Amino acid sequence: MLTKNQIAQRIAAELKDGYYVNLGIGIPTLVANYIPNGINVVLQSENGILGMGPFPFEGEEDPDLINAGKQTITKLPGSVIFDSAMSFGMIRAGRVDLTVLGAMEVSETGDIANWKIPGKMVKGMGGAMDLVASAKNIIVAMQQVNKAGESKLLPKCSLPITGLNCIKKVVTELGVYDITERGFELKEVAPGVTIDLIKQSTAGRLVIEGDIPTMIV
Amino acid sequence: MLTKNQIAQRIAAELKDGYYVNLGIGIPTLVANYIPNGINVVLQSENGILGMGPFPFEGEEDPDLINAGKQTITKLPGSVIFDSAMSFGMIRAGRVDLTVLGAMEVSETGDIANWKIPGKMVKGMGGAMDLVASAKNIIVAMQQVNKAGESKLLPKCSLPITGLNCIKKVVTELGVYDITERGFELKEVAPGVTIDLIKQSTAGRLVIEGDIPTMIV
Amino acid sequence: MNKVYKNADEALHDITDNMTILLGGFGLCGIPENSITALVKKGVKGLTCISNNAGVDDFGIGLMLQTRQVKKMIASYVGENAEFERQLLSGELDVELIPQGTLATRCMAAGYGMPAIYTPAGVGTEVAEGKEVRRFGDKDYLLEYAFDADFAIVKAWKGDTMGNLVYRDTARNFNPLMAMAGKITIAEVEELVEPGELDANFIHTPGIYVNRIFKGANYEKRIENRTTTPRP
Amino acid sequence: MNKVYKNADEALHDITDNMTILLGGFGLCGIPENSITALVKKGVKGLTCISNNAGVDDFGIGLMLQTRQVKKMIASYVGENAEFERQLLSGELDVELIPQGTLATRCMAAGYGMPAIYTPAGVGTEVAEGKEVRRFGDKDYLLEYAFDADFAIVKAWKGDTMGNLVYRDTARNFNPLMAMAGKITIAEVEELVEPGELDANFIHTPGIYVNRIFKGANYEKRIENRTTTPRP
Numbered sequence: 001m002l003t004k005n006q007i008a009q010r011i012a013a014e015l016k017d018g019y020y021v022n023l024g025i026g027i028p029t030l031v032a033n034y035i036p037n038g039i040n041v042v043l044q045s046e047n048g049i050l051g052m053g054p055f056p057f058e059g060e061e062d063p064d065l066i067n068a069g070k071q072t073i074t075k076l077p078g079s080v081i082f083d084s085a086m087s088f089g090m091i092r093a094g095r096v097d098l099t100v101l102g103a104m105e106v107s108e109t110g111d112i113a114n115w116k117i118p119g120k121m122v123k124g125m126g127g128a129m130d131l132v133a134s135a136k137n138i139i140v141a142m143q144q145v146n147k148a149g150e151s152k153l154l155p156k157c158s159l160p161i162t163g164l165n166c167i168k169k170v171v172t173e174l175g176v177y178d179i180t181e182r183g184f185e186l187k188e189v190a191p192g193v194t195i196d197l198i199k200q201s202t203a204g205r206l207v208i209e210g211d212i213p214t215m216i217v
Numbered sequence: 218m219l220t221k222n223q224i225a226q227r228i229a230a231e232l233k234d235g236y237y238v239n240l241g242i243g244i245p246t247l248v249a250n251y252i253p254n255g256i257n258v259v260l261q262s263e264n265g266i267l268g269m270g271p272f273p274f275e276g277e278e279d280p281d282l283i284n285a286g287k288q289t290i291t292k293l294p295g296s297v298i299f300d301s302a303m304s305f306g307m308i309r310a311g312r313v314d315l316t317v318l319g320a321m322e323v324s325e326t327g328d329i330a331n332w333k334i335p336g337k338m339v340k341g342m343g344g345a346m347d348l349v350a351s352a353k354n355i356i357v358a359m360q361q362v363n364k365a366g367e368s369k370l371l372p373k374c375s376l377p378i379t380g381l382n383c384i385k386k387v388v389t390e391l392g393v394y395d396i397t398e399r400g401f402e403l404k405e406v407a408p409g410v411t412i413d414l415i416k417q418s419t420a421g422r423l424v425i426e427g428d429i430p431t432m433i434v
Numbered sequence: 435m436n437k438v439y440k441n442a443d444e445a446l447h448d449i450t451d452n453m454t455i456l457l458g459g460f461g462l463c464g465i466p467e468n469s470i471t472a473l474v475k476k477g478v479k480g481l482t483c484i485s486n487n488a489g490v491d492d493f494g495i496g497l498m499l500q501t502r503q504v505k506k507m508i509a510s511y512v513g514e515n516a517e518f519e520r521q522l523l524s525g526e527l528d529v530e531l532i533p534q535g536t537l538a539t540r541c542m543a544a545g546y547g548m549p550a551i552y553t554p555a556g557v558g559t560e561v562a563e564g565k566e567v568r569r570f571g572d573k574d575y576l577l578e579y580a581f582d583a584d585f586a587i588v589k590a591w592k593g594d595t596m597g598n599l600v601y602r603d604t605a606r607n608f609n610p611l612m613a614m615a616g617k618i619t620i621a622e623v624e625e626l627v628e629p630g631e632l633d634a635n636f637i638h639t640p641g642i643y644v645n646r647i648f649k650g651a652n653y654e655k656r657i658e659n660r661t662t663t664p665r666p
Numbered sequence: 667m668n669k670v671y672k673n674a675d676e677a678l679h680d681i682t683d684n685m686t687i688l689l690g691g692f693g694l695c696g697i698p699e700n701s702i703t704a705l706v707k708k709g710v711k712g713l714t715c716i717s718n719n720a721g722v723d724d725f726g727i728g729l730m731l732q733t734r735q736v737k738k739m740i741a742s743y744v745g746e747n748a749e750f751e752r753q754l755l756s757g758e759l760d761v762e763l764i765p766q767g768t769l770a771t772r773c774m775a776a777g778y779g780m781p782a783i784y785t786p787a788g789v790g791t792e793v794a795e796g797k798e799v800r801r802f803g804d805k806d807y808l809l810e811y812a813f814d815a816d817f818a819i820v821k822a823w824k825g826d827t828m829g830n831l832v833y834r835d836t837a838r839n840f841n842p843l844m845a846m847a848g849k850i851t852i853a854e855v856e857e858l859v860e861p862g863e864l865d866a867n868f869i870h871t872p873g874i875y876v877n878r879i880f881k882g883a884n885y886e887k888r889i890e891n892r893t894t895t896p897r898p
Contacts, residue, residue, distance in 0.1 A: 018668075020874050044874070045604075046534065046535075047460045047463075047607050048460075048606055048607050049603075049866075050873070050874055051866070055661040055663045057662060058662040058664075061657055061660055061661075063463060063605075063656065063657050064463060064464065064602045064603040064604065064605040065603040065604055066461065066463050066604055066659070067604075068460075070461040070463070070658040070659040071660075071661040072657060072659070072660055072661050072662070073661075076861075077861040078828040078861025080866050080869045080872040080873065081601075081603055081606055081869075082606070082872055083538070083606055083607065083608070083611055083638075084486075084535070084538035085535075085538040085539050085541065085542040085611050085778070086872070088534065088535025088538055088539065089535075089777060089778030089780075089846075090777075090778075090779075090846075090872070090874055090875065091779070092535065092553065092554070092555075092778060092779025092780070093776070093777055093778060093779035093846070095874045095875060096874070111558075116560075121519050121522070121523070123511055123512055123513035124509060124510050124511035124513070124531040125510060125531060125533055125534075125561070126510050126533075126534050127510065127533065127534035127535060129533035129536075129555045129559060130533045130535030130536065130553070130555040133553070133554035133555045134535075134554060160559065161559050162559060163558065163559065164557065164559075235436075237642050259596070259641075259642070262836075263767075264692045264693075264836050265692075265836050265838055266634075266836055267640050267641070267642055268596075268634070271895050272893040272894050273894055273895065274894060274895055274896075275895075275896070275897065278892055279835065280695060280887035280888065280889050281695060281696065281823075281834045281835040282835040283692070283693065283695050283836055283890070283891070285692075286891065287692075287693040287694070287695070288892075288893040289891070289892055289893050289894070290893075292634050292835070294628070294629040294630030295594055295595075295596040295630060295641065297634050297637045297640040298637075298833075298835055298838055299640055299838070300839065300840070300841070300843055301692070301766065301769075301839050301840050301843060302546070302771050302774040302843050303546070303640070304770070305546075305766065305770055306545060306546030306547060306548075306614075306767075307546075307614075307640070307643070308547070308767065309547025309548070309767065309786070309787075310544070310545055310546060310547035310614070311547065312642045312643060328790075333792075338751050338755070340743055340744055341741060341743035341744050341763040342743070342763060342765055342766075342793075343743040344742065344765065344767060345765075346765035346768075346788050346791060346793060347765045347766060347767030347785070347787040350785075351547060351767075377791065377792055378790060378791055379791060380791065381789065381790035539778070539780075546771070547786075548771075548783055548784055548785070549784055549802035549803065549805075550784060550802060551780055551783065552782060553780070570782060573781075575781060579802075600867075603866075603867065635833070635834065635868075636865075636868040
């Protein structure tokens with residue numbers, strides 16, 4: 001089974017040189033720590049920066065320089081600042097190559113729910129609805145099973161959805177899945193995880209064909 | 218009868234302190250020469266500048282600094298450069314207080330024709346259609362009578378129109394007219410011009426009520 | 435043409451009860467601190483506030499929630515605020531949540547004189563309820579209307595007396611968009627300079643959009659989420 | 667990530683016959699001189715060119731008219747060009763005239779992923795023929811679609827190797843809008859610098875929109891209408 005950091009590391013292997021990437025809050029943020037050698041990517045944060053750098057050294061935090069998670073950040077050489085309309089404009093226009101998001105539920109048709117739990121205080125969707133409606137290439141980083149032991153890879157989302165038919169790939173503690181018209185296609189399995197556990201942990205339509213390689217992390 | 222410069226001068230008397238003003242090509246451009254003392258206006262040119270200054274001194278022309286008439290210009294302190302979408306955005310949003318345009322014909326309902334003469338090479342509308350569709354306050358500067366002696370203040374435009382119901386005021390060599398639901402309301406007459414000449418030179422509905430003052434130029 | 439006001443109290447003198455106000459900023463970054471303090475002091479009630487977030491309990495728009503001046507909050511994300519949650523659950527406060535890109539683009543639409551825009555954000559979700567859906571190519575879009583607010587209040591880094599504004603780093607965020615979107619726009623700035631001191635080529639908000647400007651004082655610029663890298 | 671090309675010939679290598687190309691500039695101001703020369707040299711035919719103007723007979727897009735490479739011109743104003751007029755009258759050239767603000771906003775729409783926009787420009791005129799008219803409030807608007815062009819070619823003052831661009835004075839005009847609107851965007855610049863040399867706060871076109879960049883040579887920057895004030 002993968003740790004959160006290993007999920008991030010596996011997703012980082014999807015990065016290609018020259019990619020513009022938007023990383024959501026949570027596990028997605030960790031992806032920045034595992035960018036492969038020789039691969040240059042530019043991180044976008046939807047509050048208005050391209051070329052986001054690591055957190056500043058202590059004492060060098062600048063209140064005017066934060067990311068969408070309101071964390072203090074830095075600028076790398078070649079970074080650009082812009083307003084929120086242009087930020088979502090470039091997302092909507094498909095100029096961001098990869099978006100990595102967390103999710104509460106993903107359906108076998110690629111729907112995602114990650115903004116609202118009925119009965120709990122609703123904090124809002126922030127930029128999530130724009131991202132899932134606009135990005136060409138979205139990978140979800142999530143735990144496959146909730147605390148009650150129930151699968152979060154579902155035939156249909158039970159929670160209010162954030163976007164329809166938009167998720168292409170899911171990486172969980174158990175495996176890597178492509179979402180196709182056939183459902184969740186298992187592409188890789190995490191070290192030490194059995195196919196039986198994958199089956200138990202996937203409520204939506206699961207496709208397992210041929211030998212499934214073990215993830216390299 | 219007014220000269221072109223006097224038409225411009227009369228229009229300049231409509232300027233109020235703090236106005237943002239867009240001046241079209243031709244007579245409207247001359248308005249800049251008659252801005253009253255104590256009145257500060259900011260000139261917009263739709264190719265992307267606020268705070269346009271006078272033509273440069275000879276030898277100081279800059280090919281990167283022109284107005285919408287492609288004339289070399291200068292920047293005044295406080296000027297701003299922006300792209301063409303923002304330029305027409307501020308026009309469309311009604312932020313430009315006054316627009317002064319030339320015209321071939323104006324109708325008694327405030328329609329304007331100034332971009333196309335059937336049978337002649339059509340050069341295009343440039344920004345004119347955007348300006349007339351968007352500006353709150355448009356004054357037309359024009360000759361009231363064409364070379365064939367025909368009125369250009371008409372019941373209905375005969376040429377292809379540029380915009381509908383948009384002109385509020387017309388200043389010609391003969392007089393000043395407000396366009397209201399009643400037609401061309403004569404507000405002032407040019408020195409030496411008789412009411413008879415005004416009547417002969419106005420094909421559209423003309424309203425003359427009470428004493429008409431003589432223009433001060 | 436005099437756009438310069440002495441302080442927030444004077445610049446905001448004609449804001450009255452039940453108005454709709456756009457407020458710039460993202461989280462606590464780039465918020466109009468002086469204007470919020472002036473609104474609290476002024477005590478206007480029944481406001482509809484449009485802002486990406488609602489501040490925290492003791493800073494930003496949160497201060498106006500403590501004094502119950504806000505009737506309705508239009509935002510994309512309103513976490514991190516206990517008083518907000520209490521008022522929402524008790525029904526004292528009305529909230530409309532809209533996608534962040536939609537919020538930004540509805541401001542831009544107002545500033546660019548476009549009555550409405552099409553965005554795919556929210557298609558198929560609760561956000562689409564009651565809205566027009568239209569297909570362009572192989573994709574569905576929602577029709578979303580331009581904001582129509584009485585005032586926009588923004589915070590810039592530098593401004594000149596003609597109202598031209600420049601923002602600093604990600605404190606830009608929604609500020610230039612909201613500056614274009616208010617019927618009356620008020621800007622508070624850290625530095626107020628003379629015309630010509632800002633480079634014409636590098637102004638973010640042209641003064642034509644700004645009706646009033648004042649030099650703010652005592653910026654706290656609180657950091658919401660301080661994250662650092664250990665020194666090597 | 668290598669966006670830097672040696673020259674116009676290399677940057678434009680895959681432009682082929684019958685493509686649609688956005689070309690920045692207003693009149694002769696801010697036009698991509700090197701790229702136009704390369705297109706003429708390359709000899710591609712049947713192009714649809716979208717640009718505010720069509721140059722003059724011996725400069726700008728006019729050069730591509732002389733060589734009969736342009737099938738269709740989409741512009742707001744095409745005066746000052748005798749060869750243009752000849753081809754138009756003889757039926758060799760197809761022309762679509764659209765209002766200047768509509769031209770600009772249709773580029774912006776493409777860059778911001780908006781399939782269409784509403785504008786009042788052209789309502790009630792020939793421009794409205796065949797277009798959807800929609801009333802918002804008390805005003806009518808036309809629905810106008812985002813451009814869908816194969817390439818955008820723009821000219822900037824400075825650019826860095828990541829494709830970030832800065833324009834100078836009114837040579838900005840349509841360039842940043844077209845830079846956002848092409849499927850592939852090529853920028854020619856007077857000065858090509860390293861990342862970090864341009865201030866992140868004052869970049870007009872973020873590099874994410876720019877696929878290729880090269881340093882142009884021998885800019886003529888012709889003045890179309892030289893107007894001066896006599897020295898006192």
